[in-house]
Structures are given as structure tokens and as C-alpha cells.
Amino acid sequence: MVVPKGYVPPKGHRKKVNENIANMISEIPGGEFLEIGIGPKVRLDRIEIMSQSNIQYVGVDFETVCNMHKETIDNAGINRNHMRFMSNSVGTYLYNLIRLKRENKKFDLIYLDGHHTLYVDFAAAFACIPLLKAGGRIAFDDVYWTLASKEESLKKSEFYSDIYDFSLYTKEEREEAHIAIITEEYLVAEYGLKKVEEYCEPYWTVLQK
Numbered sequence: 382m383v384v385p386k387g388y389v390p391p392k393g394h395r396k397k398v399n400e401n402i403a404n405m406i407s408e409i410p411g412g413e414f415l416e417i418g419i420g421p422k423v424r425l426d427r428i429e430i431m432s433q434s435n436i437q438y439v440g441v442d443f444e445t446v447c448n449m450h451k452e453t454i455d456n457a458g459i460n461r462n463h464m465r466f467m468s469n470s471v472g473t474y475l476y477n478l479i480r481l482k483r484e485n486k487k488f489d490l491i492y493l494d495g496h497h498t499l500y501v502d503f504a505a506a507f508a509c510i511p512l513l514k515a516g517g518r519i520a521f522d523d524v525y526w527t528l529a530s531k532e533e534s535l536k537k538s539e540f541y542s543d544i545y546d547f548s549l550y551t552k553e554e555r556e557e558a559h560i561a562i563i564t565e566e567y568l569v570a571e572y573g574l575k576k577v578e579e580y581c582e583p584y585w586t587v588l589q590k
């Protein structure tokens with residue numbers, strides 16, 4: 382899927398995504414929720430819904446981010462017995478997803494909201510397939526992430542400047558949405574996951590196993 386140049390998600394899309402996640406969590410009472418990429422903001426409202434609905438949570442992110450979440454939750458006096466954090470200090474969350482599979486963990490809902498590039502999240506998305514219960518859902522944010530939209534900022538980044546060589550890609554490839562390659566071209570077309578249309582937005586995709 383080629384993303385129109387200069388595309389920006391509609392105003393209020395972040396709020397809508399958060400509402401969708403809250404709704405999907407409340408639809409799995411007594412279930413299991415895995416969030417890959419827990420982010421800089423501790424969402425106490427979501428934690429409240431999870432406590433009320435008796436949901437077991439696993440959050441995966443860099444070590445510093447996980448530590449910040451644990452500290453904030455503890456400082457708020459919230460019991461986090463139903464919450465587990467798995468971190469990586471460098472690299473990606475992939476190995477923690479492999480560890481979860483080896484523990485035979487299964488989830489009703491997975492939110493893959495980490496790096497948003499093909500290079501990191503293609504592997505992570507495939508590691509998620511065995512982690513989904515039958516009928517379980519996986520949500521993807523930032524569906525419109527493209528190399529073209531990030532080319533300028535990535536060039537300025539010391540870390541990424543040597544990783545991406547934009548001349549290796551055609552113009553059309555640079556304008557392709559990475560998450561959409563994973564979801565549409567592989568998970569739906571090749572592996573039979575179904576789109577949950579009621580929750581899908583152009584910038585956000587939910588699939589069901």
C-alpha cells in the first residue's frame with residue numbers, strides 16, 4: 382500500500398486509538414493482554430479497566446521504560462500483581478516474545494505498538510501468531526509508517542544513518558506502509574488472519590486469528 386505523500390492521520394486519531402484499546406480490553410474479561418511497546422505514558426485508566434475486568438497483563442519495552450512504569454504504578458499505590466513487565470536493554474523485544482511462547486502463554490489481545498518498521502516488527506508480528514488464542518486479536522498502530530516519511534529524520538540520526546540506505550529502494554517502495562506489508566500482504570493474504578472491520582481505521586489495523 383503506497384501512502385499518499387504528506388499523509389497525516391486525522392485530528393483526534395490518538396484519542397480514538399486509545400478508546401478502541403480500552404473497548405477491546407473490556408471485551409475480554411478474565412483474559413490476557415500483551416502490549417508490545419508500552420510507551421512513555423503510564424495509562425492509569427487502562428490499568429483500572431484491567432483490574433476491574435480481572436485481566437492479566439504483560440508489557441514489553443526497553444528496560445528504562447518498564448522501570449518507569451513499575452515505579453509510577455507503585456507510587457500510585459496500585460497493586461500490580463496482575464501485571465508483568467519484560468524488558469530488553471538493547472536490541473528488540475523479539476526474544477521476550479519467544480520466551481512467552483516457550484512458556485505456552487496465550488493472549489486474547491495483543492497490541493503491537495513498538496518500532497513500527499518492517500525490520501523489527503515483521504519478526505515480532507510472526508512471533509505473535511502462536512501467542513494468540515484462537516479468536517484472539519492483534520492490533521497494529523502507525524500503519525502508515527513509511528521510509529519516505531522518515532527519510533529526512535533518519536538521515537539525521539546517528540544510530541539509523543548507517544542502517545538505512547534509501548537508494549536500495551524504489552520510489553514506490555520508499556512510500557509503502559511497512560505495517561500494511563506485514564498485515565495485508567502476509568498475515569491476512571498468506572496466513573489467514575481476518576480483519577476486524579469494526580475496529581480498523583486507515584491508520585490502525587486489528588486482525589483476528
Ligand SMILES: C[S@@+](CC[C@H](N)C(=O)[O-])C[C@H]1O[C@@H](n2cnc3c(N)ncnc32)[C@H](O)[C@@H]1O
Pocket residue numbers: 416417418419420421422424441442443446469471472473474492494495496501
Ligand atoms: C508508541 S510507543 C507505545 C505507546 C503505548 N502502546 C500506548 O498505547 O501508550 C512505542 C514504544 O515502543 C518501544 N520500542 C520501540 N522500539 C523498541 C525496541 N527495539 N525494543 C523495545 N521497545 C521498543 C518504545 O520504547 C516506546 O515506548
